[in-house]
Amino acid sequence: MRFLKNILMGLGLVFVLGSLIFAVQNTGDVASVEKDEQMDNEVKGYRISAIDIPKDLSFAGESVPSDDPEIMERVDREFLVNTYWQSNALLLMKRANKYFPIIEPILAKNGIPDDFKYLAVAESGLQNVVSPAGATGFWQIMRATGREYGLEVNTNVDERYHIEKATEVACRYLKNSKKKFGSWTLAAASYNAGSGSINKFMGIQKAEGYYDLLLGEETGRYVFRILAIKEILSNPDKYGFDIAQEDLYNSVPTFTVEVNEPIANFADFAKLYEINYKVLKRHNPWLREPHLNNNSRKTYAIAIPNKGYYKIIK
Template sequence: MGKPMPLILFCLFCGFAASAGASSDIPSLFHAARIDGGLTFCGEKAELDRNDTRQRMEKQMLLTLWNRPQVVLWIKRANRYFPVIEQKLKENEMPGDLKYMALVESALRPHAGSARGAVGFWQFTRSTGRKYGLQINSEKDERRNIVQSTDAAISYLKALYEIFGSWTLAAAAYNMGEHGLQAEIMVQENSDFYDLYLPLETQQYVFRILAAKRIMTRPEHYGFDFLPEDLYPPLAYEEISVRCSGLTPIVIVAEAADTRFKLIKDLNPQLRGHYLAAGQHLIHVPEGSAKGFDKRFQSLMETWDKDQEDRVYVVQQGDNLFAIAERFNVPLPALIIWNNLDYRGSIHPGDRLVIRSRQGDF
């Protein structure tokens, strides 16, 4: 007799079985794993008539449908981000199915990251992101921006399709790298994805995309019934150009846009930290706030610049950040943010620090 199933796993299994099988609205896992009819990716037929490929597809369907909360979030987020990706693909005359790659890569989370250093909607590494035009530094990480990262992904996928002549192989190369895939095709003397022996992650990658497409194109078949108000609203914003003569607090941009710091950060996930560097920036602001922005921004910056001068403390011999923060009764992290400092950095006599809330004497 085998070991009894741990209680927590038994409860999870029973709870899922009840939700997945007892209701007439949610198919059983056994039924959901069945593949009736053909599947395609970017118009290319998925070869599921062989035992090995069918097993891979069934595995991904089962694993995906087991995590029903994740699928719910997929569907909700897709209503927000898919319109942007679909429009970009259409403008570039590329297959709409490519949008499911972003879903599989990041679950449409701008700040998603991997152990290998891939970040953002399309999970670019630093080197590949920069190769395809993304700004990635301490001030901005455009891998987190849906518009800019999608442009880069489209350029990369175009290049991969030029190499392999197949969207299925292009997707595999996106996952494992084009040089690795080229090597396997040459060594195995085979260019059919479904006949290639590839790293296990890549073998499953296309099937994860196929499972996502199958579920997302007919969610009600798998028990996901949504009302329009259940979905996250599509992105709505206006784009403005902000010219900064020097280091500029994002909170000033938010005030000029009649909104909050958090909303500017949410609409511009590529922005890192609390400041914009000197130079020109394209910023997304809430709809309706672009009108009059420049005038409000200039007025706020003039006030801020004058206020800065009134709040400057000159570092003395023997000072350190902790002691200065304690002296003026402000949190040390706030002192560091106000002055755009590094926690590991040092200060020196004569340095000028801004202290925006003070209760001590200069």
């Protein structure tokens, strides 16, 4: 009897353990299904799709040949790259709000189509960057070109970093290119590759327009990239960007102080206007050293933020 009793107790224990194991496994299966459903819902919330390209694209009033499938494939590439690089596109939108109001009136004054502000975006992302070749500033001007067009370029003062003066130079260059090549798209391409290169390619290929030219990788994509940037920044909602006015960057109001003598120390100079060295240099990136030589007694206009805009910790 005792033997039979032990067997029954053992069977009962096995049954209980089996039930527990089944329950745990079943619970795990349910949790796994719920997790899969949650992940599926999250994926459904973010869908990646092809982009509907407008059929009436134009740059500076010159239409894109949308009936050419090869051209539209190249357009599509730039729309995909610039739309789905979301962080960069958002930064461009934020900076454009800050800098376009400076660039636009200079373009208009010089008779340059407003679309060329997007060329500056393509060149530098609206930042004072320096390329491996030495092109500098928002408009990526080479040292020799800057000097040729009247900018002061040296280790102490480099006006390629001066947004207003650099934009004036870009306008003059583009007007000369337009006069030479007869179209704004070729003027834009020459800004990237140089007028000599564009002239050479046109001669070899006996082509008359940008869209008929076989160019290198960078210049071959250049105008298409500008087109994509123009469309996306002009219609952010259409391309999935949810950005409010308060999200955008704004310029800081400034006034100018004219100086016609050397400045020994910009840190001391900044204190005179209740700002610090960093703020002074941020608003005057063309001042390249901690002092201003100015042995020629040239008159410079230095931008100073309005009083009280920055709270300087002393």
